[in-house]
Amino acid sequence: MNLSIDVTKPEEKHSVMTLDGEVDAFTAPKLKQELLPLTETEGALVEVDLGAVNYMDSTGLGIFISALKSTKEHGSDMKLVHMHERVYRLFKITGLTEIMDINTSVRGGM
Amino acid sequence: MNLSIDVTKPEEKHSVMTLDGEVDAFTAPKLKQELLPLTETEGALVEVDLGAVNYMDSTGLGIFISALKSTKEHGSDMKLVHMHERVYRLFKITGLTEIMDINTSVRGGM
Amino acid sequence: MVNAFDFIEVKVPAKPEYIGVVRLSISGIASRMGFNYEDIEDLKVAVSEAITNGVEHAYKSDEDGELTIGCGVYEDRLEIMVADHGGSFNLEAVKEEIGPYQQEDNVEELREGGFGLFLIDALMDKVEIKSEHGVIVLMTKYLHENEVGRDGDQVSTSQ
Amino acid sequence: MVNAFDFIEVKVPAKPEYIGVVRLSISGIASRMGFNYEDIEDLKVAVSEAITNGVEHAYKSDEDGELTIGCGVYEDRLEIMVADHGGSFNLEAVKEEIGPYQQEDNVEELREGGFGLFLIDALMDKVEIKSEHGVIVLMTKYLHENEVGRDGDQVSTSQ
Ligand SMILES: Nc1ncnc2c1ncn2[C@@H]1O[C@H](COP(=O)(O)OP(=O)(O)O)[C@@H](O)[C@H]1O
Numbered sequence: 001m002n003l004s005i006d007v008t009k010p011e012e013k014h015s016v017m018t019l020d021g022e023v024d025a026f027t028a029p030k031l032k033q034e035l036l037p038l039t040e041t042e043g044a045l046v047e048v049d050l051g052a053v054n055y056m057d058s059t060g061l062g063i064f065i066s067a068l069k070s071t072k073e074h075g076s077d078m079k080l081v082h083m084h085e086r087v088y089r090l091f092k093i094t095g096l097t098e099i100m101d102i103n104t105s106v107r108g109g110m
Numbered sequence: 111m112n113l114s115i116d117v118t119k120p121e122e123k124h125s126v127m128t129l130d131g132e133v134d135a136f137t138a139p140k141l142k143q144e145l146l147p148l149t150e151t152e153g154a155l156v157e158v159d160l161g162a163v164n165y166m167d168s169t170g171l172g173i174f175i176s177a178l179k180s181t182k183e184h185g186s187d188m189k190l191v192h193m194h195e196r197v198y199r200l201f202k203i204t205g206l207t208e209i210m211d212i213n214t215s216v217r218g219g220m
Numbered sequence: 221m222v223n224a225f226d227f228i229e230v231k232v233p234a235k236p237e238y239i240g241v242v243r244l245s246i247s248g249i250a251s252r253m254g255f256n257y258e259d260i261e262d263l264k265v266a267v268s269e270a271i272t273n274g275v276e277h278a279y280k281s282d283e284d285g286e287l288t289i290g291c292g293v294y295e296d297r298l299e300i301m302v303a304d305h306g307g308s309f310n311l312e313a314v315k316e317e318i319g320p321y322q323q324e325d326n327v328e329e330l331r332e333g334g335f336g337l338f339l340i341d342a343l344m345d346k347v348e349i350k351s352e353h354g355v356i357v358l359m360t361k362y363l364h365e366n367e368v369g370r371d372g373d374q375v376s377t378s379q
Numbered sequence: 380m381v382n383a384f385d386f387i388e389v390k391v392p393a394k395p396e397y398i399g400v401v402r403l404s405i406s407g408i409a410s411r412m413g414f415n416y417e418d419i420e421d422l423k424v425a426v427s428e429a430i431t432n433g434v435e436h437a438y439k440s441d442e443d444g445e446l447t448i449g450c451g452v453y454e455d456r457l458e459i460m461v462a463d464h465g466g467s468f469n470l471e472a473v474k475e476e477i478g479p480y481q482q483e484d485n486v487e488e489l490r491e492g493g494f495g496l497f498l499i500d501a502l503m504d505k506v507e508i509k510s511e512h513g514v515i516v517l518m519t520k521y522l523h524e525n526e527v528g529r530d531g532d533q534v535s536t537s538q
Pocket residue numbers: 058269273274276277278304306307308309314318332333334335336337338355
C-alpha cells in the first residue's frame with residue numbers, strides 16, 4: 001500500500017527515479033513533490049522506472065500528466081519504463097499512450 | 111487466503127504433504143480430510159511440509175492435534191517440516207512443541 | 221458463498237490513508253469469489269477511484285467525513301456501492317468534462333484530473349451514480365463462468 | 380492518522396469464507412499504522428480467532444448471523460472489537476478449560492480446541508470479553524514508539 005521512491009543521477013542531466021509500490025491518492029503527493037523538480041531543468045532527461053509498481057490509479061495519471069506539461073514548459077524529457085501491462089492499460093484507455101513515451105516490461109504479453 | 115494441498119508418496123509407507131497458503135477455519139476442513147487418512151496406516155510416516163504456509167491459527171493447531179492422536183492410535187508417525195518461525199511460535203505458546211516432531215525452516219532466526 | 225446474496229459493509233473515515241485498506245478488502249472478497257487477476261485489478265482501480273472522489277470532493281476540508289462501502293456478493297457478480305454524505309454535484313455538467321484524452325487536445329492545456337469517473341465506467345460492467353444527499357456510486361462486475369476456480373495468473377479471455 | 384482517533388467498521392456474514400477477508404483488512408490498517416511484521420502477524424491471528432469463534436459458536440447452524448468488527452486507530456495503539464449477536468457463554472466455566480497444553484496431559488485425551496481465547500490473550504496487550512447479548516471481544520495492541528516507520532522485515536525488539 002506504500003510507495004518508495006529512489007532517485008539516482010547517472011549523468012548530470014539524466015535522472016532515474018525508481019518507484020516501488022502503489023501509486024494512489026495517499027502516495028501521490030510525495031511522488032509529485034519528488035518528480036516535478038526533476039523536470040524543471042532544460043535538456044534534462046527523467047526516466048521513471050515503474051517495474052515495481054503493481055498498482056496505479058487516476059491520481060497517478062494526473063501526476064504524470066503534470067510532469068509531462070512541466071517537461072514541455074522547461075524543455076526537458078520524460079520516459080516511463082518497465083511499466084506493468086495492467087498499469088499500461090490505464091494509460092491506453094485514457095488515451096495517454098498517444099502523448100507519453102512509455103515502455104512496458106512485457107508489452108503485449110502478460 | 112487459500113490453501114493448496116499436494117500429496118506425493120516417495121515410498122509406500124512414506125507420504126509427503128506439501129501445503130501452500132493459509133490454514134484457517136475456511137481452509138482447515140479440506141486439510142483435515144486429506145491429512146487424517148494418511149495417518150491411518152500402521153508404520154506410515156507422514157511428512158507435512160509447511161514451508162509455504164505463511165499463516166496458521168488455532169484451527170490449524172486443532173487439525174495437527176487430531177492427526178497426532180490418530181498416529182498414536184494407528185501406530186504411524188507425523189513430522190512437520192520447514193515450519194515458519196511465526197507459525198512455530200503458536201505451537202510453542204500452546205505447549206504443542208513438547209509433543210510434536212517439528213522442524214522449522216529458520217529456527218531461531220527470523 | 222452458497223447463498224444467493226451476502227452483504228459486507230465497510231465504513232472508513234474519508235481520508236487518503238484508508239483508500240489502500242479498502243482496496244485490500246475488496247481484492248480479498250473478489251479473490252474469494254473466484255475473479256481472475258485482471259478483473260481483480262480492475263475492481264481495485266474502480267473502487268479506489270470512487271473512494272478517492274469521496275475523500276477529495278465530498279467533504280469540506282474541516283469536515284470529518286465518512287465513507288460507506290457496501291458489497292453485494294452474488295453467485296454471478298459483485299456489486300459495490302460507495303457512498304458519502306457530502307455535497308452533491310451536477311453529474312450532467314461533469315460528464316462533459318470527463319473522458320479520455322483527445323488527439324486534438326493541446327498538451328499544455330491538458331487537464332490533470334477528470335479520469336476517475338471515466339475509468340470506473342470503463343472498468344466495470346455496469347455503473348450508476350446518484351447525487352442527491354451525498355454521492356452514491358453503484359458498480360457491478362460480473363463473474364464470468366469460465367473464471368470460477370481459474371488460476372489467478374492465467375490470461376482472461378472474457379473481455 | 381493525524382487525529383487522535385479514527386474508527387473503521389466492517390460487517391460480514393458469520394461464515395468462514397470471510398475470515399480471511401477481515402484478516403486482510405486488519406493487516407492493511409496495522410501496516411498503515413506502522414506496526415512491524417511480527418505484531419501484524421499477531422494481530423492477524425488474534426482477530427481471526429475472535430471471528431472464528433463468532434462463526435463457529437455464536438449462531439445456530441440455520442441462523443444467518445452477522446459479525447461486526449470495529450477498529451479504533453489511535454496514535455499509540457489499535458483497538459479491535461469483534462462482536463456477534465448470537466448466544467452468550469459462561470466465560471468463567473470456559474476459562475477452566477482453555478490454556479496451553481500441559482506436560483501431564485495424555486496425548487490420547489488431548490483436546491483439539493480451546494486454544495482460541497488463550498491465543499488472543501497471549502498475542503494482544505489487553506483483552507476484555509463481554510458475554511451478555513452476544514459476545515464482544517475487545518482487544519488492544521500497542522504501537523511501540525520505536526516501531527513507527529520501521530522497515531517491515533526488521534526484527535522487533537519490543538516483545
Ligand atoms: N463523491 C463526490 N462528491 C462530490 N463531487 C464529486 C464526487 N465524485 C465526483 N465528483 C465531481 O465530479 C468530478 C469528476 O470526477 P473524476 O472523474 O473522478 O475526476 P477528478 O476527481 O480527477 O476531478 C470531480 O472533479 C467532482 O467535481
